[in-house]
Amino acid sequence: MSQQASSTNGNVIIRLQGLKRFYRVGVEEIHALDGVELEVRENEYIAVMGHSGSGKSTLMNVLGCLDRPSEGSYEIDGENVTRMGDAELASIRNKRIGFVFQSFELLSQLNALKNVEMPLLYASNGWFGRSARAKKSLERVGLGDRMKHKPNQLSGGEKQRVAIARALVCNPSILLADEPTGNLDSKTSENILELFGELHKQGQTIIIVTHERDVAQHAKRIIRMQDGRILTDLTSEQDEAKSQSGGDIPGKEKL
Amino acid sequence: MKGLFYAFLAFIQFVYQSVYLSLSQIWANKTRSILTTIGIVIGVASTTAVIAALTGLKAKILSQVETFGNNTIIIEVRWPDTGPKQNMSWRQLRFRTEEFAGLLEHCPSLERYALIGEAGQQMVKYGEKSVQYAQIHGVEPAWHDIEHRGIVVGRGISVIDEGRAVCLIEPELRDKLGLEKDCVGESIRIGFRNFRIVGVIEKRPDLGIGGGGQERYEIIIPFEMTAKFRQEFWVWALAESKSPEVLDEAVAELKFFLRRTRHIQPDEQDTFSVESLKSAIQTFNKISIMVTLVAGGVVGISLLVGGVGIMNIMLVSISERTKEIGLRKAVGAKKSAILMQFLVEAVILCFVGGIVGVGIGQLLTLAIAHSNPLLERTYIPAWAIVLSFAFAATVGICFGIFPAIKAARLDPIEALRHE
Numbered sequence: 001m002s003q004q005a006s007s008t009n010g011n012v013i014i015r016l017q018g019l020k021r022f023y024r025v026g027v028e029e030i031h032a033l034d035g036v037e038l039e040v041r042e043n044e045y046i047a048v049m050g051h052s053g054s055g056k057s058t059l060m061n062v063l064g065c066l067d068r069p070s071e072g073s074y075e076i077d078g079e080n081v082t083r084m085g086d087a088e089l090a091s092i093r094n095k096r097i098g099f100v101f102q103s104f105e106l107l108s109q110l111n112a113l114k115n116v117e118m119p120l121l122y123a124s125n126g127w128f129g130r131s132a133r134a135k136k137s138l139e140r141v142g143l144g145d146r147m148k149h150k151p152n153q154l155s156g157g158e159k160q161r162v163a164i165a166r167a168l169v170c171n172p173s174i175l176l177a178d179e180p181t182g183n184l185d186s187k188t189s190e191n192i193l194e195l196f197g198e199l200h201k202q203g204q205t206i207i208i209v210t211h212e213r214d215v216a217q218h219a220k221r222i223i224r225m226q227d228g229r230i231l232t233d234l235t236s237e238q239d240e241a242k243s244q245s246g247g248d249i250p251g252k253e254k255l
Numbered sequence: 256m257k258g259l260f261y262a263f264l265a266f267i268q269f270v271y272q273s274v275y276l277s278l279s280q281i282w283a284n285k286t287r288s289i290l291t292t293i294g295i296v297i298g299v300a301s302t303t304a305v306i307a308a309l310t311g312l313k314a315k316i317l318s319q320v321e322t323f324g325n326n327t328i329i330i331e332v333r334w335p336d337t338g339p340k341q342n343m344s345w346r347q348l349r350f351r352t353e354e355f356a357g358l359l360e361h362c363p364s365l366e367r368y369a370l371i372g373e374a375g376q377q378m379v380k381y382g383e384k385s386v387q388y389a390q391i392h393g394v395e396p397a398w399h400d401i402e403h404r405g406i407v408v409g410r411g412i413s414v415i416d417e418g419r420a421v422c423l424i425e426p427e428l429r430d431k432l433g434l435e436k437d438c439v440g441e442s443i444r445i446g447f448r449n450f451r452i453v454g455v456i457e458k459r460p461d462l463g464i465g466g467g468g469q470e471r472y473e474i475i476i477p478f479e480m481t482a483k484f485r486q487e488f489w490v491w492a493l494a495e496s497k498s499p500e501v502l503d504e505a506v507a508e509l510k511f512f513l514r515r516t517r518h519i520q521p522d523e524q525d526t527f528s529v530e531s532l533k534s535a536i537q538t539f540n541k542i543s544i545m546v547t548l549v550a551g552g553v554v555g556i557s558l559l560v561g562g563v564g565i566m567n568i569m570l571v572s573i574s575e576r577t578k579e580i581g582l583r584k585a586v587g588a589k590k591s592a593i594l595m596q597f598l599v600e601a602v603i604l605c606f607v608g609g610i611v612g613v614g615i616g617q618l619l620t621l622a623i624a625h626s627n628p629l630l631e632r633t634y635i636p637a638w639a640i641v642l643s644f645a646f647a648a649t650v651g652i653c654f655g656i657f658p659a660i661k662a663a664r665l666d667p668i669e670a671l672r673h674e
Contacts, residue, residue: 087589094587105582109283119586
């Protein structure tokens with residue numbers, strides 16, 4: 001597995017071509033995604049930024065195989081998922097994608113270990129030894145000693161770690177995090193972002209959707225979206241430089 | 256072949272996984288699960304109890320007649336519905352001994368018959384001890400071959416007893432009168448006559464109808480001795496066909512013979528009934544099936560109501576767990592997995608309800624069995640348990656499928672956004 005953070009090396013994991021997503025609200029057609037071209041290579045660490053309504057949530061849903069594009073094509077690990085049925089998409093989500101949500105989404109009646117085991121219940125080869133795999137995943141996020149705790153016995157940061165362990169348990173090609181620090185204080189946020197950095201170093205491909213600049217700054221590549229299109233796609237250094245120079249970067253006024 | 260094996264393995268895992276998920280969900284919501292299943296519990300408990308009571312009643316009644324063979328025929332006087340004879344007194348209409356003369360010669364399908372004369376209730380005395388009322392039956396010797404009641408001590412009534420003052424008593428009467436265990440040869444006073452005991456006969460199993468603890472004693476004497484108590488006495492008869500196959504022929508022959516000896520005109524109704532035990536049991540069975548169906552219908556409605564309760568709770572549960580369903584779908588649960596999880600949950604709820612229901616039904620059955628001697632044989636037949644479970648599972652599937660489909664169809668994006 002490549003240890004480089006470069007966007008030009010490594011295999012292409014995700015390829016979006018001319019991706020469009022329309023919604024019909026009454027008679028009006030909304031172009032949530034309006035022609036997105038994107039390549040994501042192995043072991044990239046990407047932040048997707050944009051205002052609400054910029055299309056970043058829709059892009060996230062499409063990347064996560066929760067939604068299907070109206071036009072264009074989407075390949076993940078060389079598999080074209082554009083026209084896949086519900087059942088196939090479900091197994092793609094299970095095998096290739098790990099979700100981390102803003103509000104953790106842990107099941108309150110299950111302990112940490114059982115929460116992490118859950119995706120394995122739906123995996124074709126996950127049934128046997130799932131407890132050991134879940135344990136390993138929890139150890140990876142530094143929660144080896146909190147496995148029997150239920151979510152209400154865990155702090156916010158610990159809950160998000162459990163959620164990350166759950167996202168990693170099936171060895172996904174890509175970790176998709178939607179505002180992963182949105183519900184956390186700044187110190188805990190920093191810890192979680194350090195964990196993402198650590199996972200990236202271990203070779204994990206990560207995409208974070210956020211509107212916070214300092215969260216995005218942890219990523220190696222920053223994609224800014226506006227009106228369903230990619231506005232800029234720069235390395236974090238370039239992005240930094242551009243925003244310093246006062247370029248018309250959306251989200252700047254939020255700083 | 257190998258592919259088939261893996262498909263099978265995957266299916267087993269799928270089912271096991273659904274059961275696992277459902278059970279953990281039920282366990283997590285214990286209170287609600289209990290409340291949900293109450294309808295099913297009551298439905299199943301009442302079904303099994305009603306069926307058990309009916310079965311018990313039937314077993315009891317059948318045990319009454321099991322001392323007879325299945326080719327036994329009962330011959331009794333019956334008043335006709337129409338014609339001048341319907342208002343006759345019993346003295347005019349009663350059987351007379353001579354009406355049966357030559358019966359066996361004219362009824363080739365008949366093996367044997369025995370006349371029974373009723374001498375009514377008499378006081379019985381032995382020494383200082385006495386019993387106020389005992390039922391006195393006069394029987395012909397062939398009676399022993401038709402009604403197979405065991406002789407405990409001594410012997411039964413035989414041909415040599417014709418016209419002799421001998422009797423058979425039951426063990427209970429023997430003890431009540433303070434007689435020895437082997438009381439053969441002792442004399443007891445029945446009414447104003449002395450009778451010598453020749454044997455002790457088993458008590459007929461008690462139906463218990465209206466017998467609120469009151470003891471009933473029977474004394475068997477030779478048929479001819481009935482006349483010593485009453486000049487005109489009530490007579491009926493038991494008969495037996497040569498085999499169960501010729502039972503109907505025997506009944507027809509008896510009717511033909513008795514119509515002639517009782518001088519019944521061709522346009523007149525019978526003044527007697529000749530009924531085989533088999534047809535009596537068939538009639539009883541018909542009634543009991545009808546009662547079972549009616550009770551089953553009532554209970555079916557209660558299970559239906561229970562099922563609606565389950566559906567309601569499942570719908571509530573699904574709208575409460577929308578976010579969870581969204582999450583499960585996001586991490587890779589297929590529609591079928593969600594569908595199965597909720598369907599299996601409904602079925603398990605119904606099934607557990609069924610188990611508890613059968614348990615409570617069992618307790619009810621015990622209570623019923625102790626409430627009335629007529630129902631002491633009450634028990635839950637295996638088919639009733641199977642039926643209850645099948646019905647509970649069906650209710651679970653029927654009322655669980657709609658909420659389960661609703662859950663499976665949820666859009667994961669919408670579901671995750673749900674608050």
